[in-house]
Structure formats: C-alpha cells, structure tokens
Amino acid sequence: MNAFVNKLCRGAPLTEADKTVLLDLTRSVRRAEKGRDIAVPGDSSRSLPVILRGWACRYQVLANGKRQIVMLYLPGDMCEPFGLLPHFIDDNIAALTPVSFSTLSQDVLRTWVERSPTCKQALWWDLLVATNIERAQIVSLGRRSAAERLGHLFCEIELRLRMAGIPTESGCDMPLTQVELADLLGLTPVHVNRSLQDLRKAGLISLENRRLIIREHQELRDLSDFDPCYLHVNYAQTSPEGWPHSLSETIDDA
Amino acid sequence: MNAFVNKLCRGAPLTEADKTVLLDLTRSVRRAEKGRDIAVPGDSSRSLPVILRGWACRYQVLANGKRQIVMLYLPGDMCEPFGLLPHFIDDNIAALTPVSFSTLSQDVLRTWVERSPTCKQALWWDLLVATNIERAQIVSLGRRSAAERLGHLFCEIELRLRMAGIPTESGCDMPLTQVELADLLGLTPVHVNRSLQDLRKAGLISLENRRLIIREHQELRDLSDFDPCYLHVNYAQTSPEGWPHSLSETIDDA
DNA sequence: CGTTTTCTTGACAGGGATCAACACTAGTGG
C-alpha cells in the first residue's frame, strides 16, 4: 500500500485486483533530489510521473524572471491527468524535496482501466479533484489576502496529506521555504514571513522546523473561507452513481 | 458547422461522420438571458453544457461576497470537461451575454467516442487546452500587473474566438463590463478602468461600444508575456502521434 | 567552523483598493 493507492481509494471502492495492478505499476521507483526537474517542457506525456514520497510542483517562469507555482504535488499525486492524449508537457515539474516517484506507463494503465470500472472511476475522480484544486487556487490568488491564502493552503495541504494516508493529528511536514510559499501564493517572501507571523500571533498555527501544526482548525477555516467540499474526500461513498460502500476508514470532519 | 465543431477541428482531423454526430448532438438549442445561471452547484454533470453563441463563465462567490470568475466560456466551449465521471457541479455557470447552448448527452457522446479515435483525440485536446487556460489564469493572477493581465486576456480571447471560427481581423466583440473584467482578473472595477486607459493611451488597443481592436499585436504580446503555445491552436497538425494533415485553414501567426 | 541558505526586521515606495461623485447610456413606462 502506498500513497498513490491510498489516495485513489478515496475516489472509488477499488478491488483487490485494482490495488495489485496499481501497486505493480508503481513498483519501480526513481528518485530526484531537491530542486531537480522531474519533467521539463517538451517531454512526452506517454509516461505519467506519480509522486510516492516527497513534494513536487509544476511551475512557469515569466520573461521578467518571476516564477509562479501552478500546482503542488503531494505524495500520491499524478503530475499529469490520467489518460490525457499524447502531448508535450508545457510546464516544468520540479522536486521541492527529495522525491521518490514512478512513471506509470500510460498504455498499461489505460488497458487496465478498460477492464475495471472502479479503477476508471478512481482516476476520473483524481482528475476532478486536481481540477478543483487549481480552480481554488485561482480564487485564492484573485480574491484572498495574503493571510487568507496561507490559511487556505494549510487547510488544503493537511487534508490532502490525510487523503494520501499520511497522519496529521500531531501536525504535518511543511517543507516549503518562504520563497516557495511566495511563488505558490503570488506573494513576496518578505510578505509571506509577516503574514505567517500574524497567523502565529493569532494562535491559529504553529510552524517551525518545517513542521506545521494547525492549532485552531475551525478558526483557520473561517478566516480563510476554506470549504473542503471541493476535494471530494469521500467521493467513493457519496458519488451520484451510488457505488457500493466498502471503505472502512473515512475522513469524518471533512 | 457551428462553433463547437469548428473548435474541435483544431484538435484532430475530424471525419465527416464525426462532424455529423457532433452537429446532431448540438441540434437542440436552449437559450439563457444575460445574467441567468446555466448551471448551479449541485447540478448533475450527466449533460454537458456547450456554448454555441454568446459568452458565459464559471464563478465562485466567497463568504465575504467577493466574486471570482474562474473560467470564461466562449462560443464552442464545453462547460464541463468531456467524459468526466458523474459528479455534482461545484461552481456556478452563468451567461454573461444572451447565450445559445446545447446540453450534450454524456452517454451518447461517450458511445460515439469509443468508435471514433479522431473524435476522442479532439475531446482530449479540448480538455488539455481548457486546463492550460486555467493554469495561465493562475500565472496571470499570481505574477502579472493589472495592465498585463488585461493584455494577456485580450490576446487569449482573440485567439480563442478565431479557433471557434469567429473572424477577428477587424476586431472582435468584447461584451464584458468592467465589473466582469475585474471579477475575472482579480481586480477592482475602478482599477480596470484606469488600466484600460493606459493600454489605450499606449496605442495598443481600442475598446469602445463593446468592440475590441488590438492595434499592436506584437507589442501587446510582449507587454503581457503572451505565448500562444498553451492554446495548442494547430494541434491537429502537430500532435506527437503524427496524425494525417488534413485541415485546410490554419491560424498561422500563432 | 566558515559558507550558504533561509528567516527576520526596518524603512520606504507603489500598485491597487476604497470611497464618493458625476456623466453617460440604455431601457422603461407614462
């Protein structure tokens, strides 16, 4: 059981056969050091990078040198939406920490998906969630203040980590530097620093030694207008199709 | 031939049968007045709204009343990515002008797609482009100034309209009010007004009576760091798979 | 340990927000 399979279980009641196939597909693991590229513009999308351990991101660099992180990839995340037609990757994908990842064979995966409706549902669900995350990012950048953006991000990260099977009750890793947070949230490192201090002073979070603890969940959610619906955490139990309920563990407070 | 089919021709060399089926699917047309919702949160995604005439958008409203437009839908655009698993729509989709639209049957479309690889490619391409547009939006909101955001948006709109078969040589319709532009670009109406004037004074655009003319294409692109690659305008001719080249008209300067 | 990265703090500037009028347009109804 790895983060990838753990996460997909949230989207559909995977069969044992599904899990076996998916685990097999992620058997061979590659590594990337912090800061290294996992994919660069022009790469073929025939093989899909999947993060197993560590954090990565997709980013673009403007002509004036400014950088914007478009998407954060946590353990279990696929860096390209499943099944997407062959194309060339447009953005950079880089490791933010030391990363273990597999590159799924798009062809093998697609073949299996044709046989397994549950697996298909899980992968579509993953795409749906990824899309929603990017849309939430648009809303944050467009209409939230610096502190609100930080709060929203922290709420999202905590929930996403739990979806990948990483416990967060006693806090979670937050390996991003303030420069990286700034590139992700469309801010300046200096301002990230000050906004973080505001959140700390308000007693909402504590963040030191790359470790994040959310002290006041509800208050932080209220402040940052965080509504976890968009992550569809328990889709496997609540999908419109009425799939059988077979998951033992759920993420209740979402 | 409508905007929908016109647009999909950019993504794959559709056969005559493809076009017939797609035209048939969009035969029955519904209308929505300006400002009316086409879909609201909770709607089922079993039927996919496709814009045939007019402009629409997907938006979210925060608890504090602020609105952010997440995506602009122009003629030919599908408001939900094709084939996405059944789910409930999370955002509002509203008409920005009087709109003519069809609601494709997801089931019928999927059945046809299983038979037609070209149609499948076209729909995947559409999803790819839609995703790229949202990512470009993230970059704009995060790292571009007000005037740059406006410039980038105008460049994008002009090209997207041409992809849908709407000529833009002598300018194009720009029905958005300054309030709507503000909600789309994460700005204030007042600031949109002033930034527009800057662009006009610089001789880059003219915008009056809901009609936009880009006076200096290259300069506007340079200013706003607009690189049309992400729209994959001529994907049908350049896809990695090496599909046959069969389109007669291309959009050269992209 | 020295070196580099990251974090923190201060002073200051500026892009964009806010508030408030006023003009212009377009639709509406008498």
Added chain:
DNA sequence: CCACTAGTGTTGATCCCTGTCAAGAAAACG
C-alpha cells in the same frame, strides 16, 4: 416623446496592503 431609473464608465482623493531594498540574525550544511 420625454422623464425616470438602473447600470455602466470615468475621475479624483485618499488609504493600505503588499512590494522593494537592504541588512542583520539564525539555521542548515559541508
């Protein structure tokens, strides 16, 4: 045909959130 109204565009004055510049601390690292 003309008031009336509501939405839209324009402008000015002012504020403040965030960016910029710069320089120390602190932590990470080899």
